Each structure stands twice: as C-alpha cells, then as structure tokens.
Amino acid sequence: MEFLIASAVGMMTMAGIYLVLRGHTFPVVLGLALLSYAVNVFLFAMGRLAIGQQPVIDAAATGYTDPLPQALVLTAIVISFGMTAVIVVMALRAYLESERDTVDLGEEEPPGGGAQQ
Amino acid sequence: MNALVVAPVVVPLLTLLIGIVLRPRHGYVKVVSVIGAGLLVLTGGILVVLAGDDVPLAAQLGGWQAPYGISVVIDRLSAAMVAITGVIGLATVVYGLVREGNPDVLRNFHLFVHGLLAGVCGAFITADVFNLYVWFEVLLIGSFALIALGGGRRRLAGTMTYLVLNLLATLVFLLSAGLIYSATGTLNMGELGLIFRSGEAPPAATLAVAMMLLSFAIKAALFPVFGWLPASYHVAWTPVSALFAGLLTKVGVYALIRLVTLMWPEYGAVHEILLWVACATMLVGVLGAAAQNEVRRILSFHIVSQVGYMILGLALASPLAIAGAVFYLIHHIIVKANLFFVGGLAARLTGSERLAAMGGLYARTPWLAILFAVPALSLAGIPPLSGFWAKLVLVKASLAGGFWWAAGVALLTGIFTLLSMSKIWNETFLKAHPGGEAAIRPLLGVRCAWGTIGVLALMTVVIGLGAGPVMEYAIAAAGQLADPQLHFRAITHPEGT
Numbered sequence: 001m002e003f004l005i006a007s008a009v010g011m012m013t014m015a016g017i018y019l020v021l022r023g024h025t026f027p028v029v030l031g032l033a034l035l036s037y038a039v040n041v042f043l044f045a046m047g048r049l050a051i052g053q054q055p056v057i058d059a060a061a062t063g064y065t066d067p068l069p070q071a072l073v074l075t076a077i078v079i080s081f082g083m084t085a086v087i088v089v090m091a092l093r094a095y096l097e098s099e100r101d102t103v104d105l106g107e108e109e110p111p112g113g114g115a116q117q
Numbered sequence: 118m119n120a121l122v123v124a125p126v127v128v129p130l131l132t133l134l135i136g137i138v139l140r141p142r143h144g145y146v147k148v149v150s151v152i153g154a155g156l157l158v159l160t161g162g163i164l165v166v167l168a169g170d171d172v173p174l175a176a177q178l179g180g181w182q183a184p185y186g187i188s189v190v191i192d193r194l195s196a197a198m199v200a201i202t203g204v205i206g207l208a209t210v211v212y213g214l215v216r217e218g219n220p221d222v223l224r225n226f227h228l229f230v231h232g233l234l235a236g237v238c239g240a241f242i243t244a245d246v247f248n249l250y251v252w253f254e255v256l257l258i259g260s261f262a263l264i265a266l267g268g269g270r271r272r273l274a275g276t277m278t279y280l281v282l283n284l285l286a287t288l289v290f291l292l293s294a295g296l297i298y299s300a301t302g303t304l305n306m307g308e309l310g311l312i313f314r315s316g317e318a319p320p321a322a323t324l325a326v327a328m329m330l331l332s333f334a335i336k337a338a339l340f341p342v343f344g345w346l347p348a349s350y351h352v353a354w355t356p357v358s359a360l361f362a363g364l365l366t367k368v369g370v371y372a373l374i375r376l377v378t379l380m381w382p383e384y385g386a387v388h389e390i391l392l393w394v395a396c397a398t399m400l401v402g403v404l405g406a407a408a409q410n411e412v413r414r415i416l417s418f419h420i421v422s423q424v425g426y427m428i429l430g431l432a433l434a435s436p437l438a439i440a441g442a443v444f445y446l447i448h449h450i451i452v453k454a455n456l457f458f459v460g461g462l463a464a465r466l467t468g469s470e471r472l473a474a475m476g477g478l479y480a481r482t483p484w485l486a487i488l489f490a491v492p493a494l495s496l497a498g499i500p501p502l503s504g505f506w507a508k509l510v511l512v513k514a515s516l517a518g519g520f521w522w523a524a525g526v527a528l529l530t531g532i533f534t535l536l537s538m539s540k541i542w543n544e545t546f547l548k549a550h551p552g553g554e555a556a557i558r559p560l561l562g563v564r565c566a567w568g569t570i571g572v573l574a575l576m577t578v579v580i581g582l583g584a585g586p587v588m589e590y591a592i593a594a595a596g597q598l599a600d601p602q603l604h605f606r607a608i609t610h611p612e613g614t
Contacts, residue, residue, distance in 0.1 A: 020285070025277065032284055039292050046299035069298065072247055076291055079254045083284060086261055090280060093265070094273035 005045050012038035024101045025091035032087060036080035044073045121167070122176040122189050124160045125199045125238035128153060129206075133231040143224045147214060150227035154207035157234060161200025165590075168196035173597065175244070188305060190244040193594035194443060198241040198371055201447055205363040205454050206234045208573055212356040212458055214565040222267050229266070230360065233259030240368050246294050246304040246329075249372065253287055253336070260365060263357045264349065275352030282345035286335035289328055296325035310379030326380065330387075333376070336369030339428060340397040343421045347405065350420070351413035351470075355461025358413060362420055363454030367446060370427050374442060377431055378598040384434040384518075391432035396526045398425030403533040410472045412460040412545065415537055416453070419496065422530055423449050429527060430511050433518050439595040441510035444588055448495070448503040448580055455492040455573035459485065462566050463545050466558050472541070477550030481557050486546040491574040493542065495581065497535035503580035506588065 012034050019031025047066030055067035095101050120127075132153025139145040167174060173192035180186070191199070213226050236256025243249050260283075265276040298304050300322035301312050312318050313326075331342075338346040346366065350358050381387050402422025409415045427449070430442025460470075462485065467475040479486045495502035498509075508531060515524035550556050580587055 020281065028281060032281065032288075035285070035288055039288050039295070042292060043295035046295040048299075069295070072295070072298075075247075075251065079251065082258065083254065086258060087280060087284070090261065090265060090273070090276055093268065094270075094277055097268060097273055098270045 001049055001051070002045075005041065005049060009038050009042050009045070012041070025095065026101065029084070029087050029091055033080075033084050036076075036083070040073050040076050040080065043076055044069055119176040121160070121163065122174050122191055122242070123178070125157065125164070125191075125202075125242055126235050128157050128160055129231040129235035129238065132156075133228055133235065136228045136231065140224065140228075143220050146224050146227055147210075150210045150231065151207070151214075153231055154203065154210045154234075157238070158200065158203035158207050161196065161203040164191055164196035165193075165200050168193045169593075171597070187248050188244040188307075189242050190307070191242050192597045193590065194371070194374070194598060195241050197443070197447060197590065197594065198367075199238055201450050202234060202237050202241065202364060204573075204576070205360060205450060206230065208454060208458070208569045209356045209360040211565050212359070212569040215563065218267070226263070226266055226354070226357070229259050229262045233263060233360070233364075235259075237364050237368055241371060244306045246297060246306060246309070248304075250287070250291055250294055253290065253368070256365070256368065257283055257287060260361065264353045264361070266354055266357060272352040275349040278345055279349035282335065286332045289335075290332035293325045293328035293332065296328070297322060300325055306375065306379055313380035314382065326376070329376065330373065333369045333372045334394070336366065337373060337424050337428070338366050338369070338398075338421050339394050339424060340401050340421075343398065343402070346421060347409075347414060347417040350417040351411060355458065355465070359454045359457035359461065362416065362457045363450045366420055366424055367450055370424055370446060373428065374431050374439070374446075374598070378439060382434070382599055388432045388434045391428055392520065392523060395425045395428035395432050396523055398422065398428065399526055399530040400425075403530045403537065406537045407533065411470045412464060412472065412475070412541060413457065413470060415541060416456050416460055419456075419534060419537065420453060422534065423453065423496070425530070426508070426511055426527060429523060430514065433511075433514050433520065433523075435514055435518055436592070436595050436599060437510065437517065438514035439598060440588065440592040441507065441514055443591040443594050444510060444584075445507040447587065447591070448507045448577070451573055451576050451580070452492040452495045452504065455570060455577065456489075456496065458566065458570050458573070459489045459492070460541075462563065462570065463489070465563070466560065467545070467550060468552075468556060468558060472544035474551060475545045476548040477554060477557055479546040480549075481554075482560065485570075486542075488570050488574050489542070489546065491577055493538040494535075495577045497538055498531045499535075501581045503577050503584065506581065506584040510588070 016031045016035035016038055019027040019034065022028060022031070047069030050063070050065040053063050053065040054061045055065050055070055132149060135149050136146050139149060164174070168191055173190050175188060175190045178187040178189060210227055210230055213223065213230070233256050236252050236259055239252035239255060240249055243252060261276065261280055264279055265273060294304065297309065300319045301309060303309060312322070335342045350361055353361065377387060377391070399422045402418050402425060405421065406415045406418035409418060427442045427445045430438045430445060463475065463478055464470040466478060466482070469475055491502065495504040498504040508527060512524045512527055515521070515527065
C-alpha cells in the first residue's frame with residue numbers, strides 16, 4: 001500500500017510539474033491542481049497508513065490511526081479547492097481581456113505609460 | 118485577555134464582514150474600513166504596551182491544551198508587527214479614499230484589504246506551523262484579488278506570474294509542514310524549537326525545515342528566488358502595491374526570523390548559507406534596480422535588496438544583529454510603503470511612470486519632492502533618518518562578528534541605493550517635464566493621499582530622531598526570540614506565569 005500511495009504522489013507531482021511548466025494558462029491551472037492533490041495525499045500519508053483503524057476514541061476499537069493529518073488534509077483540501085477556483089477566474093479574465101491564453105502576456109506599454117493611478 | 122490576543126485577526130475579519138453586509142452603500146463601506154483599520158492600529162498599540170513584559174501573551178484556541186491545540190503567542194516582535202501592519206493598513210485605506218475610478222472597484226478594494234490584513238496579522242501571531250500555512254493562504258487569496266483589481270492586460274499578466282509562483286511556494290510549505298509532523302510529531306513552533314535545540318532532531322525534520330525555509334525565502338524574495346516580485350508589484354494600483362511592498366515580503370522575513378531564532382541559536386551552517394544569500398540578495402537587488410527605468414520597478418528591486426539587510430541581521434545570529442534585523446523590519450515597512458505612495462502620486466501627476474516621461478514636479482509641488490526625499494534618504498541610510506540607525510547596527514554587528522566583507526556589501530548596497538534614489542529624484546522632480554508645464558495634472562482630490570504620505574514621512578523622522586527607545590524595544594524583542602523556553606512556557610502554562 002505504501003508503494004501505491006508513494007507512486008501516486010510521485011506520478012501526480014511529475015504530471016503537475018510538467019503542466020506548470022507549459023506556456024498556456026489552462027495546463028498551468030491543471031498542473032497546480034494536480035500538485036496540490038499530490039501534496040494533500042502526501043500530507044494524509046504523513047500520519048502513517050493504516051486500514052480499518054479508527055481516528056476517534058471508541059471502546060470497541062482495536063487500534064487507532066492518527067486523526068491530526070486527517071484534520072489537516074481536510075483544511076488543505078478546502079483551501080486548495082478555493083485557490084483553484086480563484087486561479088480559474090483569474091486565468092479566464094486574463095484570457096478574455098487579452099485574447100491570448102499564454103501565461104506570459106508580455107509587457108507592452110499601454111498608452112499613458114501605465115499610470116493607472 | 119484571550120479576546121485581546123486574537124483581536125489582531127478578529128478586528129479585520131469583523132470589518133470585512135460588516136463591509137460585506139453594507140456592500141450596497143459605498144460610503145458606509147469606506148467609513149467602516151477606515152474605522153476598522155484604526156481599531157487595528159489601536160489593538161497593535163495596546164499589544165505593544167502589554168508585550169513589554171518579558172513573558173509573551175498566549176492563548177489556546179478552541180480550548181485544546183498545548184501542544185495539541187492551536188496556540189497564539191504574542192511576544193514583542195509579534196506585537197510590533199501587528200502595530201505596524203495596522204499603520205500600513207490604515208495608510209492604505211486612507212490613500213484608497215480617492216474619488217476617481219469605478220466605485221465598485223474602490224469599494225471592493227477596501228473589503229479585500231481587510232481580508233489581507235487578517236491573513237497578515239494571523240501569520241504574525243500564530244505559534245503553530247500548520248496554522249501559519251492557513252494564514253498564508255488567507256493573505257494570498259486577498260492579495261490575488263487586490264493585485265488584479267481594476268483589470269487590464271498588463272496587470273493580469275503580472276497577476277498570473279505572482280499567483281503561480283506564490284502558490285508553488287505555499288505548496289512547498291504545506292509539504293514541509295506534513296514532513297515536520299511526520300518526523301517530530303508536533304507542529305507547535307515552541308516545541309519544534311526545543312526539539313531542534315536538544316540536538317535530537319531526526320534528519321527528516323532537518324530536511325523538512327530546510328524546505329520550509331526555502332518556501333519562506335520565496336515569499337521574502339531572497340536571491341535566487343526573487344524573480345516574481347519585480348515582475349508583479351509594479352502592475353497593481355498604487356495603494357495596493359504600497360501595501361504589498363510594505364507588508365507581504367516582510368511576512369516571509371518574519372517567518373524566517375521566527376523559525377531560525379527558535380531552532381538555531383548559535384551561528385552555524387544555516388546562518389552561513391543565509392549570510393551568503395543575504396549578501397547576494399542585497400547586491401543583485403540593487404544592481405537590478407539600476408537597470409530599470411520605471412519608478413515602481415526601481416522600487417520593487419529595492420525591496421529585494423532591502424530584504425537582504427534583514428536576512429543579514431538574522432544570519433549574523435548575535436543578539437545585536439537580530440535586534441538590528443527587527444529594527445530594520447520596522448523602519449523598512451514604513452519607508453517602503455511610503456515610497457510607493459509617493460511614486461504613485463508622482464506618476465498620477467505627471468501622467469506616466471516611465472522616468473523619461475516624468476519631470477517638473479519640484480517646480481510644481483516642492484512639498485511632494487520633500488516628502489519623497491525623506492523616505493528615499495532613509496532607505497539609503499542617511500543620518501539622522503531611521504534607515505541610518507538600522508544600517509549602523511547591522512554594519513556594527515557584522516564587524517563585531519568578523520564578517521568585514523558582509524559589512525562592505527551592506528555599505529556598497531547603501532551607496533547604490535542612494536544612486537538609484539537620486540536617479541528618481543533627478544528624472545521625476547528636478548528635470549523639466551518633457552510635455553511642458555501644462556502636461557502636469559492639477560492636484561485635485563488627493564488630500565487623503567497627502568495625509569498618508571505626510572504622516573508616514575513624519576514617522577520615519579520620529580523613528581530616526583527617537584531611535585533609542587525603538588532600538589531598546591528591538592533589543593528586548595531579540596532577547597525574547599533567543600529564548601524558546603519562554604515561548605513554550607507561555608503556551609503550556611498560560612496560568613502559571
């Protein structure tokens with residue numbers, strides 16, 4: 001099981017890094033999402049992997065698994081989901097305003113020298 | 118007492134909530150925003166007074182005992198940072214009271230600023246590594262919204278750079294927090310400090326902390342991972358970029374100071390690396406600034422080089438040097454935010470941000486020139502302004518530690534900073550405007566901006582002239598930082614202190 005989880009984290013990180021290095025926003029967004037999944041699974045595994053064990057104290061339990069990483073990963077999942085939503089909106093806005101889908105939109109001087117104060 | 122300890126987070130969050138409720142009424146939102154920022158300054162002031170005691174203020178959130186629950190600890194450094202965050206927050210919202218522009222954008226600006234302030238204050242008061250991650254995310258979401266505020270192609274290009282690189286840094290941080298928990302079984306900073314000082318930290322924990330330092334280095338824009346900062350700060354609206362310039366990188370610096378002083382009290386391998394990084398950061402930042410020809414781009418590169426000074430203080434590891442780093446932090450936040458405010462106002466008056474297309478401001482508004490000169494000279498370290506004392510202490514500490522070359526780099530960077538500032542001075546204020554006198558826009562509706570700039574400049578002068586008490590405070594704060602036992606005891610025995 002450790003091997004499976006470890007390779008899953010590795011695969012997701014690999015795909016994530018590849019996608020983040022692409023030039024277009026859509027792959028970059030997907031890559032960031034994949035990277036955050038990888039980190040979340042990794043975080044979950046940091047409490048050691050156990051099957052069928054309870055995180056909450058119970059009289060009938062034969063053993064326990066560490067509840068803290070589960071709580072941490074829950075927080076991290078919520079946050080990374082919110083972040084993904086924010087990036088998607090930003091990427092869409094950038095695409096709609098510039099008619100281009102590249103991450104580096106270039107630094108053309110707008111008229112007026114960028115004094116948008 | 119507990120209510121006061123969490124007030125730095127609660128005040129901006131409440132302001133944000135009330136602001137959201139009042140959203141349809143723009144005028145009310147502005148009033149609430151200014152009052153909320155004022156209350157944050159007040160909270161910071163009260164905390165600074167209370168933190169004058171040697172034992173830090175502490176609280177356990179949710180009633181869970183330390184080290185299992187989330188702890189909040191406010192020592193002198195945290196209290197000072199909260200107070201200064203309040204000051205910059207207030208300055209930003211007051212500067213943002215301008216009448217021009219889309220009213221919806223102006224209102225949203227106030228809401229997002231308070232969201233950001235909640236994240237920044239949370240990061241300053243937490244004593245839990247995972248909680249620090251959560252606050253980083255809170256301030257990141259606020260900053261994403263703020264930097265893109267108003268839209269426009271150039272701005273969104275900067276936003277994407279800022280967004281992707283900061284998110285990556287945060288993911289590295291989260292990864293290292295997981296590793297730290299797995300290796301040591303705790304996420305409490307005080308307990309981590311004790312584990313590391315006992316010399317029994319497992320290798321995996323050292324690796325995890327190294328990764329965490331890397332993520333803070335990205336946030337603090339240290340060499341060689343500073344690239345995102347000059348690529349993004351200059352695109353935002355003036356008060357937004359001033360807020361970022363003042364506060365955001367300093368959250369990374371604060372986190373570095375907090376962790377490194379807790380874990381490694383003596384000069385060692387970590388400090389050696391930090392020392393080289395600090396010198397490279399100072400030099401690369403200031404040389405990068407020399408190649409720029411837009412006001413806020415020059416200033417952005419100077420943020421990088423100035424962060425180098427603070428890390429230099431941290432790397433030298435002597436009590437005097439850390440006190441110098443704390444003093445530098447306080448001085449720099451005010452000065453840098455003010456320079457961005459002045460730069461923005463100058464660009465607004467001359468109609469451009471490119472040095473070649475600016476000019477003539479000294480003849481038109483000598484006061485603005487003077488208000489630029491105060492923070493600019495302070496940044497370069499001219500006596501008797503605040504920057505002089507900050508640099509003096511750091512140079513003295515470098516020489517005392519035998520690092521004469523680090524002192525040399527610090528002085529050289531100061532000279533280049535002065536050169537850069539005089540470049541802005543010549544091009545923006547002294548030379549005639551290329552479009553003639555008529556091209557300079559009239560000074561209308563910017564009274565709030567003048568107030569902001571004036572008060573911040575006054576603070577620079579006051580810190581410079583009254584450097585004694587501030588330095589004493591910084592030395593006391595450094596003393597507290599050197600003793601994690603104090604930090605940990607405040608959490609585990611909140612009653613018995």
